Amino acid sequence: MRSLVNIFLCFFALLAAYSCTQSGGYVTITGFAQGGTYTVKINTDGVTVPAEEIRDSIDCILKDIDNSLSGYNRKSVLSRFNSGEAVVPDTLFTEIYAIGREVFDLTGGAVDVAAAPLFDIWGFGFANDSLPSADEVRETMLSCGMNRLKDDLYDAIAEDGSLEPTDLLLEDGELPELNYNAIAQGYSCDLVARYLYSVGVKDMLVDIGEIFCDGVNPSGQAWTLGIDRPVDGNNDPGAQIQGIFRSPAGPHGIVTSGNYRKFYVRDGRKYAHTVDPRTGYPVQHTLLSATIVAENAVMADAYATYCMVIGLDASREFLTSRPDLEGCLIYDEGGSFQTWCSDGFVLDTTM
Numbered sequence: 001m002r003s004l005v006n007i008f009l010c011f012f013a014l015l016a017a018y019s020c021t022q023s024g025g026y027v028t029i030t031g032f033a034q035g036g037t038y039t040v041k042i043n044t045d046g047v048t049v050p051a052e053e054i055r056d057s058i059d060c061i062l063k064d065i066d067n068s069l070s071g072y073n074r075k076s077v078l079s080r081f082n083s084g085e086a087v088v089p090d091t092l093f094t095e096i097y098a099i100g101r102e103v104f105d106l107t108g109g110a111v112d113v114a115a116a117p118l119f120d121i122w123g124f125g126f127a128n129d130s131l132p133s134a135d136e137v138r139e140t141m142l143s144c145g146m147n148r149l150k151d152d153l154y155d156a157i158a159e160d161g162s163l164e165p166t167d168l169l170l171e172d173g174e175l176p177e178l179n180y181n182a183i184a185q186g187y188s189c190d191l192v193a194r195y196l197y198s199v200g201v202k203d204m205l206v207d208i209g210e211i212f213c214d215g216v217n218p219s220g221q222a223w224t225l226g227i228d229r230p231v232d233g234n235n236d237p238g239a240q241i242q243g244i245f246r247s248p249a250g251p252h253g254i255v256t257s258g259n260y261r262k263f264y265v266r267d268g269r270k271y272a273h274t275v276d277p278r279t280g281y282p283v284q285h286t287l288l289s290a291t292i293v294a295e296n297a298v299m300a301d302a303y304a305t306y307c308m309v310i311g312l313d314a315s316r317e318f319l320t321s322r323p324d325l326e327g328c329l330i331y332d333e334g335g336s337f338q339t340w341c342s343d344g345f346v347l348d349t350t351m
Contacts, residue, residue, distance in 0.1 A: 025045040025218075026041060026042065026043050026044070026218045027041070027044050027051045029041075029042070029051070029054070029055045031055075033059075033066070033188070034062070034066065034184070034185060034208065035072070038062070038208040038209075039205075039207045040058060040192065040196075040204070040205070041204065041205045041217075041218075042196060042203065042204045042205075043202065043215065043216075044201070046200060047199060047200045047201055048199075049200070054196070054201075061188075061191055061195060062192070064090075065184075065187075065188050065191065068092040068093050069092060069096060069184055071179055077089065077092075077093050078093065078178060081093075081163070081165050081178065082165075082177045082178060084166070085165070086165070087162065087165075088161050088162050088163070089157065089161075092191075093153075094153050094154070096183070096184070097153045098152075099187065099298055100113035100114070101149075101151055103182075104146040104147070106302075107302070107303075107306045107309075108278075109145070109146075109147065109278050110276065110277070110306050110310060111182055111183075111277075111306050111309065112144065112145060112146055113178055113179060113180050114144055114145055114146040114148070114149060114179075115144040115275070116144075116176075116177040116178060116179035117140045117143055117144060117176075118275050118277055118280055121136055122273075122275055122282055137281065138280070140280065141277075141280045143173065144176050144177075145176055145277070146176070147170075148169065148170055148171065148176055149168045149176060150168050150170060153168070156168045182301065182305045183298050183302050183305075185208050185209040185210040186255055186297035186298040186299070186300055186301025186302070187297070187298040187301070188208045188210075189206045189207075189208050189210050189211065189297035189298075190253070190296050190297050190298050192206045192208070193206050193212045193297075202214065202215050203217075205217070205223050206297075210253065210255040211225065211253065211254045212251070212252070212253045212254075213251075213252065213254070214250065214251040214252070222246045222249070223247040224245065224246050224247070225244070225247065226241040226243075226244055227242045227243050227289075227291055227328060228256065228258075229241060229242040229330075229337065230242075230259075230288035230330050230337070242337065242339065242347070242349065243328075243339070243347035243349040244347070245346070245347055246348070247293075248293065248344065251295070251296070252293050252295060252296070253293070253294050253296045253297025253298065253299065253300035253301070254291065254297075254300060255291070255294075255297060255301045255303075256289055256290065256291040256292075257289065257292075257304035257308045258288055258289030258330075259274055259283075259288060259289075259308065274305070274309060276309050283308065283311065286332045287307065287308060287312040287315060287331045288330050288332055288337070289330045290308050290315060290328070290330075291327060291329075292307065292325060293325065293326040293327065293344075293345065294324070294325055303327075306318075307319075307329065312331045312340075315327070315329055319342045320342065326343075326344040326345040327341070327342050328342075328345050329341075
């Protein structure tokens with residue numbers, strides 16, 4: 001598998017998979033990735049690399065992410081690792097493993113990339129929606145947890161560069177299955193942004209389900225983003241907006257996590273896709289969505305998930321204690337939407 005350097009030098013993609021339109025110095029690139037679409041807006045002023053070449057490189061980066069980290073691609077490094085097959089980890093795999101470990105430690109295990117079986121038994125992985133018994137939950141939790149794996153992936157890699165999955169285990173037992181859904185889209189945004197910086201782009205907005213942006217928009221103003229209203233079943237981003245957020249200066253990731261798109265109802269009770277890996281059960285609280293602004297998209301992604309796990313009160317306390325983060329929490333109070341924002345998160349609700 002290619003290293004990141006090779007990824008950034010690879011300029012081939014199917015022409016039917018994207019579009020590229022230009023307006024002045026700004027170019028908008030769209031395409032398909034990770035089960036959806038992506039949009040990248042950049043200012044090409046002062047950039048010597050042609051827009052078409054940039055577009056092809058972005059497609060190549062996203063293709064390599066799929067080949068390495070997708071749980072839906074059965075030939076990916078991740079899928080083969082989870083099946084117990086020896087793999088040769090590429091740069092993407094080793095880097096996101098380290099991020100996953102860091103996130104696990106920072107959140108006290110509330111965000112755990114080694115808890116995939118829990119999502120499966122609750123019907124939010126590759127299985128159908130189901131209601132597992134308490135015994136099934138307890139049994140499944142025994143095979144989960146980044147704390148059961150070595151901190152450093154390189155400690156388990158053989159001299160020939162291969163990795164036997166069981167060599168990562170700290171103790172005997174079943175190998176935890178990895179799933180990077182909580183951070184993969186944010187990580188993808190950061191990788192694309194990293195490439196854009198390398199070719200001289202300064203003004204950018206990268207949207208791959210999550211967002212990374214820097215600089216200004218075509219009007220010379222801060223990038224503005226709509227924050228979705230967390231209405232159950234609102235699967236069309238931008239269709240129902242709670243407010244408009246004007247991004248701060250400098251590079252940052254902006255990510256929203258919520259329980260209004262992926263859920264099911266059984267016997268009148270809603271089971272949301274946010275599962276607390278510390279308890280093994282879907283969360284039950286009033287927080288409907290959390291939007292986090294962080295220095296990069298992968299950490300914004302992780303902390304948005306973290307807030308959805310810990311709930312409203314703990315999230316407010318957490319964000320208040322972290323001057324390096326901004327956040328917007330939308331919650332239910334007596335059947336109506338209420339909003340809490342940190343001091344630096346200004347949400348315009350007058351639109």
